[in-house]
Amino acid sequence: xxxxxxxxxxxxxxxxxxxxxxxxxxxxxxxxxxxxxxxxxxxxxxxxxxxxxxxxxxxxxxxxxxxxxxxxxxxxxxxxxxxxxxxxxxxxxxxxxxxxxxxxxxxxxxxxxxxxxxxxxxxxxxxxxxxxxxxxxxxxxxxxxxxxxxxxxxxxxxxxxxxxxxxxxxxxxxxxxxxxxxxxxxxxxxxxxxxxxxxxxxxxxxxxxxxxxxxxxxxxxxxxxxxxxxxxxxxxxxxxxxxxxxxxxxxxxxxxxxxxxxxxxxxxxxxxxxxxxxxxxxxxxxxxxxxxxxxxxxxxxxxxxxxxxxxxxxxxxxxxxxxxxxxxxxxxxxxxxxxxxxxxxxxxxxxxxxxxxxxxxxxxxxxxxxxxxxxxxxxxxxxxxxxxxxxxxxxxxxxxxxxxxxxxxxxxxxxxxxxxxxxxxxxxxxxxxxxxxxxxxxxxxxxxxxxxxxxxxxxxxxxxxxxxxxxxxxxxxxxxxxxx
Amino acid sequence: xxxxxxxxxxxxxxxxxxxxxxxxxxxxxxxxxxxxxxxxxxxxxxxxxxxxxxxxxxxxxxxxxxxxxxxxxxxxxxxxxxxxxxxxxxxxxxxxxxxxxxxxxxxxxxxxxxxxxxxxxxxxxxxxxxxxxxxxxxxxxxxxxxxxxxxxxxxxxxxxxxxxxxxxxxxxxxxxxxxxxxxxxxxxxxxxxxxxxxxxxxxxxxxxxxxxxxxxxxxxxxxxxxxxxxxxxxxxxxxxxxxxxxxxxxxxxxxxxxxxxxxxxxxxxxxxxxxxxxxxxxxxxxxxxxxxxxxxxxxxxxxxxxxxxxxxxxxxxxxxxxxxxxxxxxxxxxxxxxxxxxxxxxxxxxxxxxxxxxxxxxxxxxxxxxxxxxxxxxxxxxxxxxxxxxxxxxxxxxxxxxxxxxxxxxxxxxxxxxxxxxxxxxxxxxxxxxxxxxxxxxxxxxxxxxxxxxxxxxxxxxxxxxxxxxxxxxxxxxxxxxxx
Numbered sequence: 001x002x003x004x005x006x007x008x009x010x011x012x013x014x015x016x017x018x019x020x021x022x023x024x025x026x027x028x029x030x031x032x033x034x035x036x037x038x039x040x041x042x043x044x045x046x047x048x049x050x051x052x053x054x055x056x057x058x059x060x061x062x063x064x065x066x067x068x069x070x071x072x073x074x075x076x077x078x079x080x081x082x083x084x085x086x087x088x089x090x091x092x093x094x095x096x097x098x099x100x101x102x103x104x105x106x107x108x109x110x111x112x113x114x115x116x117x118x119x120x121x122x123x124x125x126x127x128x129x130x131x132x133x134x135x136x137x138x139x140x141x142x143x144x145x146x147x148x149x150x151x152x153x154x155x156x157x158x159x160x161x162x163x164x165x166x167x168x169x170x171x172x173x174x175x176x177x178x179x180x181x182x183x184x185x186x187x188x189x190x191x192x193x194x195x196x197x198x199x200x201x202x203x204x205x206x207x208x209x210x211x212x213x214x215x216x217x218x219x220x221x222x223x224x225x226x227x228x229x230x231x232x233x234x235x236x237x238x239x240x241x242x243x244x245x246x247x248x249x250x251x252x253x254x255x256x257x258x259x260x261x262x263x264x265x266x267x268x269x270x271x272x273x274x275x276x277x278x279x280x281x282x283x284x285x286x287x288x289x290x291x292x293x294x295x296x297x298x299x300x301x302x303x304x305x306x307x308x309x310x311x312x313x314x315x316x317x318x319x320x321x322x323x324x325x326x327x328x329x330x331x332x333x334x335x336x337x338x339x340x341x342x343x344x345x346x347x348x349x350x351x352x353x354x355x356x357x358x359x360x361x362x363x364x365x366x367x368x369x370x371x372x373x374x375x376x377x378x379x380x381x382x383x384x385x386x387x388x389x390x391x392x393x394x395x396x397x398x399x400x401x402x403x404x405x406x407x408x409x410x411x412x413x414x415x416x417x418x419x420x421x422x423x424x425x426x427x428x429x430x431x432x433x434x435x436x437x438x439x440x441x442x443x444x445x446x447x448x449x450x451x452x453x454x455x456x457x458x459x460x461x462x463x464x465x466x467x468x469x470x471x472x473x474x475x476x477x478x479x480x481x482x483x484x
Numbered sequence: 485x486x487x488x489x490x491x492x493x494x495x496x497x498x499x500x501x502x503x504x505x506x507x508x509x510x511x512x513x514x515x516x517x518x519x520x521x522x523x524x525x526x527x528x529x530x531x532x533x534x535x536x537x538x539x540x541x542x543x544x545x546x547x548x549x550x551x552x553x554x555x556x557x558x559x560x561x562x563x564x565x566x567x568x569x570x571x572x573x574x575x576x577x578x579x580x581x582x583x584x585x586x587x588x589x590x591x592x593x594x595x596x597x598x599x600x601x602x603x604x605x606x607x608x609x610x611x612x613x614x615x616x617x618x619x620x621x622x623x624x625x626x627x628x629x630x631x632x633x634x635x636x637x638x639x640x641x642x643x644x645x646x647x648x649x650x651x652x653x654x655x656x657x658x659x660x661x662x663x664x665x666x667x668x669x670x671x672x673x674x675x676x677x678x679x680x681x682x683x684x685x686x687x688x689x690x691x692x693x694x695x696x697x698x699x700x701x702x703x704x705x706x707x708x709x710x711x712x713x714x715x716x717x718x719x720x721x722x723x724x725x726x727x728x729x730x731x732x733x734x735x736x737x738x739x740x741x742x743x744x745x746x747x748x749x750x751x752x753x754x755x756x757x758x759x760x761x762x763x764x765x766x767x768x769x770x771x772x773x774x775x776x777x778x779x780x781x782x783x784x785x786x787x788x789x790x791x792x793x794x795x796x797x798x799x800x801x802x803x804x805x806x807x808x809x810x811x812x813x814x815x816x817x818x819x820x821x822x823x824x825x826x827x828x829x830x831x832x833x834x835x836x837x838x839x840x841x842x843x844x845x846x847x848x849x850x851x852x853x854x855x856x857x858x859x860x861x862x863x864x865x866x867x868x869x870x871x872x873x874x875x876x877x878x879x880x881x882x883x884x885x886x887x888x889x890x891x892x893x894x895x896x897x898x899x900x901x902x903x904x905x906x907x908x909x910x911x912x913x914x915x916x917x918x919x920x921x922x923x924x925x926x927x928x929x930x931x932x933x934x935x936x937x938x939x940x941x942x943x944x945x946x947x948x949x950x951x952x953x954x955x956x957x958x959x960x961x962x963x964x965x966x967x968x
Contacts, residue, residue, distance in 0.1 A: 032606055034556045035563060041606055044551035067528035072518045072643050079519060092585040097595060099580040100630035122516060122525055131817055146584035159556050333615055
C-alpha cells in the first residue's frame with residue numbers, strides 16, 4: 001500500500017507555486033506525461049472535468065443555433081499560407097507531415113495549429129447567397145503548436161484540447177454581436193461554473209489574433225500575480241473573406257464579402273481552476289464543475305460492515321436520484337485515513353464520513369473541502385436540500401474568495417517607476433493608461449517583461465490621464481501584467 | 485434558387501451504386517471534400533448523426549464503468565515499432581511528422597494510426613497491483629491512415645472519427661468476457677438503432693488485428709453484395725503486455741503479465757447506414773438515429789400565413805416536449821415542392837405537411853420517408869402516441885426490410901466452381917466450410933477476390949463438411965465475400 005506522503009502534495013502552494021502545480025496535476029490524477037516532450041495525457045478524472053466544461057458550453061452554443069462539425073487535422077501548406085500575417089504568426093510552431101508511409105509528399109501538410117484557413121476555403125464553396133447566412137459552426141478538437149522551450153500541463157502544451165468556433169455573417173454588426181455573445185458565454189462558464197473572476201476587454205493591436213480586426217479576451221489573475229488568458233473571441237472583419245473569397249449575393253442582388261468571427265477556449269481553463277482554487281492539500285473543485293460533488297467514505301469495524309455498507313449504498317442512491325454527482329469509496333484495501341487524503345488531493349467539494357453512530361442517530365457528518373469545516377446535518381426528509389444548500393454555499397464562497405484576491409491584485413498605478421517595482425514583486429495586474437502607441441508597449445515589455453493583457457471594456461479614460469510610459473495624452477486604460 | 489434537379493439525386497441506386505452513394509453523401513449535406521485527397525469534412529448534419537452514435541455507445545460504455553480519456557495524436561516511431569507485427573501492419577499507411585517549425589525532429593512522430601503502443605507504454609506505469617485492475621478506458625478521437633489508392637467517404641478515408649477502447653485485466657477470462665460484452669454493445673447499436681443486421685463471429689488468423697490473439701467482428705452485407713466490417717473487438721492476450729511490460733502484483737504477491745483487449749467502431753457506420761437504407765431519392769434514416777425525426781412543412785397561401793405558421797410552431801413545441809427531435813422548415817424563400825425534395829434527400833423519417841384545411845379539421849397529414857406512404861391521423865389528445873407508434877413502425881420495418889435482404893444474400897455453397905460463379909455475380913455472402921489452412925484462404929482470395937469475412941459464432945460445422953478449396957476435412961464454417 002502506498003503511504004500517505006506518496007499520494008499527498010508535499011510542497012506548500014506559497015513556497016513553490018510552480019512545483020506545487022506540477023505535483024497537484026499528477027497527484028490528483030488529472031494527467032500524465034507523454035514520452036514526447038510537451039505532450040500530456042488526460043486521465044479519466046481530468047477528462048471528466050473537460051467533458052463537463054464541454055457540456056456546459058455546448059449547450060449554450062446550441063441554444064443560439066451554433067452547430068458542431070468536423071474538419072480534418074491536416075492542412076496543406078499552400079492553404080495555410082494564403083493569409084500572410086496569419087501564416088507568419090503560426091509557422092514557427094507548426095508540426096509538418098512530410099511523408100506518408102515511404103512516400104514523400106508533394107505539398108507538406110500542417111498538423112492543425114487552428115482551422116481558419118481550411119474552414120474558410122470550404123466556406124467559400126458553401127456560401128452563395130444571403131440565404132446561406134449566418135453560418136455558425138463549432139469544432140471540438142485538438143490543435144498542435146510546438147512548444148519547444150517551456151511547457152506546463154494545461155497551460156502550455158504542444159497539443160491541447162479546445163473548441164474553435166467559426167461564424168460567417170451578412171453584416172459587420174452581426175459579427176460584432178456574435179463576438180460579444182460568445183465572450184459572454186465564456187464569462188458565464190468561467191465565473192459561474194469555474195468560480196473564477198475575469199476582466200473583459202480588448203487585446204492591443206500587438207497582442208490580437210494574427211489576421212483579426214480585433215480580439216476580445218477574458219483575463220484572470222493567478223495566485224503568483226501572473227495573468228492567464230482564459231478565452232478569446234475575434235472579429236475577423238473581412239480580413240479572411242477577401243483572400244478566401246467568401247462572397248455572397250445580398251438581398252439587393254449585389255455581391256458582398258462576408259463578415260466573420262472566430263473564437264476559442266481550451267483545457268487551459270482546467271489549469272486556471274487548479275491554480276486559483278487549490279491549496280496545500282491539493283485540488284479544490286467548485287461543485288458546479290466537479291466530476292464528483294460528494295464522496296461517501298464508510299467507516300466501520302468488522303462487525304458493523306454490512307450495516308454501514310448497506311446504508312452507504314442507500315445514501316449514494318438517494319443523492320444520485322436527487323441529481324447530485326456522488327461516489328461511494330467502498331474499497332476495502334485502503335484505510336479511511338488514506339481515503340481522506342486521496343479525495344482531498346482530488347478536490348471533491350464535500351465528503352460524507354458515514355459510521356454506525358451517525359446512522360443510529362440519523363445524522364450525517366459532512367466535511368467541506370474548501371474550508372475543511374466539519375458539520376452535522378440531520379438525515380431527515382430535507383437532508384437533500386441541506387446538502388444542495390451547502391454545495392451552493394461552497395460554490396459561492398469559492399467565487400467570493402477568488403474575487404477578493406482578484407480585486408486586491410488590481411493596482412492603479414500612475415508612475416512608471418512604481419509600475420516597474422510592482423512588476424518586479426509580481427504584484428498582479430497594473431491598471432494604468434496608455435497612449436496607444438506600440439513603441440511604448442514594446443518598451444514596457446522589454447524593461448519589465450509585462451504585456452498589455454487587456455484594454456478593459458467600460459468607462460473611458462479620464463481626461464487627466466497620461467501614458468504611463470511616454471507621458472503623452474492617453475487613449476486607453478489598460479492592464480499590464482506578466483503572463484503565462 | 486437552385487432547381488430540383490440540382491438538389492435531388494440523379495442516378496438510380498440499382499444502376500450505379502457507387503455514383504449514387506457519392507451523390508447521396510454530398511447532396512444530403514453529410515460531407516464535403518477536403519482539398520487534401522482522401523480527407524473529408526463532416527458537415528453539421530453528418531456530424532449530428534455521429535454525435536447520436538457517440539451518445540448511444542458512450543452511455544453503454546459508462547454503464548459498465550468504462551471511462552473516457554485523452555491521448556496525444558503524435559506517437560514516437562521508437563514506441564510504434566516496439567510490437568513488431570503490429571508495426572509492420574501499420575507502417576505503410578502512417579503519416580510522419582518530421583519537422584516542427586524549421587527544426588528537423590530527432591525521433592519522427594507518427595500521426596496516430598491507432599493508440600495501442602502509446603496507451604500501453606503509459607499503462608505500464610499506472611498498473612502496479614491487482615488493485616489497479618481492471619483498467620477500462622475509451623478514447624473518442626480521430627485516427628489517420630494514408631489511403632493512397634481508392635477512397636470513399638466514411639468507408640475509406642485517410643482520417644476517420646472513431647472510438648478506440650483499451651482495457652487491462654487480471655485474467656484471461658475477464659478479457660474474453662470484455663471482448664464479447666463490447667461486441668454485444670456494437671451489435672445492439674447497429675441493429676436496434678441503425679437498423680442493420682450483422683453476422684457476429686471471429687476473424688481468421690490472416691484477417692485479425694495485427695498483434696491480437698484473436699479478433700471478433702460484426703459483418704454486414706451491402707446492397708452491392710460486398711461485405712462491410714462494422715466494428716471489431718480484439719482479445720490481445722498478453723501479446724502487448726509482454727513487450728510493453730504491463731505487469732501487476734497479484735493477490736498472491738506474485739508478478740503477472742496483464743490480459744488486454746482493444747476495440748473500435750468508426751464513422752464507417754454512417755457509410756453503412758447510407759448504403760443499406762437509401763433509395764433513389766436519397767438518404768433514409770431510421771428514427772432511432774435520425775438527427776431530425778420529424779420535419780414540419782407549413783403549406784399556405786398568403787392570407788392563411790399567420791394561422792398556419794402559428795399552428796406549426798405550436799405543433800413543433802408539442803412534439804419537442806414529447807421527446808421527439810423535430811424541425812420546422814419555415815423558410816419562405818423556398819417552395820413546398822423544393823422543401824419536400826430537400827428533406828427527402830436528407831432522409832427525415834416522417835414529414836408533416838401542415839395546411840389550413842387539416843388545421844380546421846384537426847387532422848395531420850403524415851408522409852413516411854421509407855414507404856412514401858401518406859396517411860392522416862387525428863390531432864386529438866393521443867396524437868403524440870400515434871406518431872411515436874408510426875416512428876416505431878418505421879424503425880422496425882427498416883430493420884425487417886434490411887434483414888430480408890440480409891437473409892436472402894447468404895448462400896450456402898459446397899462447390900468451389902459454384903462459389904467462383906456466385907462471387908463473380910457479386911451475390912453476397914458465401915457460407916461454406918474451410919480447413920483452417922491459410923493456403924486455401926489465399927488461393928480463394930487470389931482467384932476470386934473474396935476474403936474470409938467472418939467465422940460465425942454458433943453451431944459447429946457438421947462432420948460431413950469439407951473445405952471448399954482443398955476438399956480436406958473442414959474446421960470452420962466461414963463466410964467468404966468481397967469487401968469494402
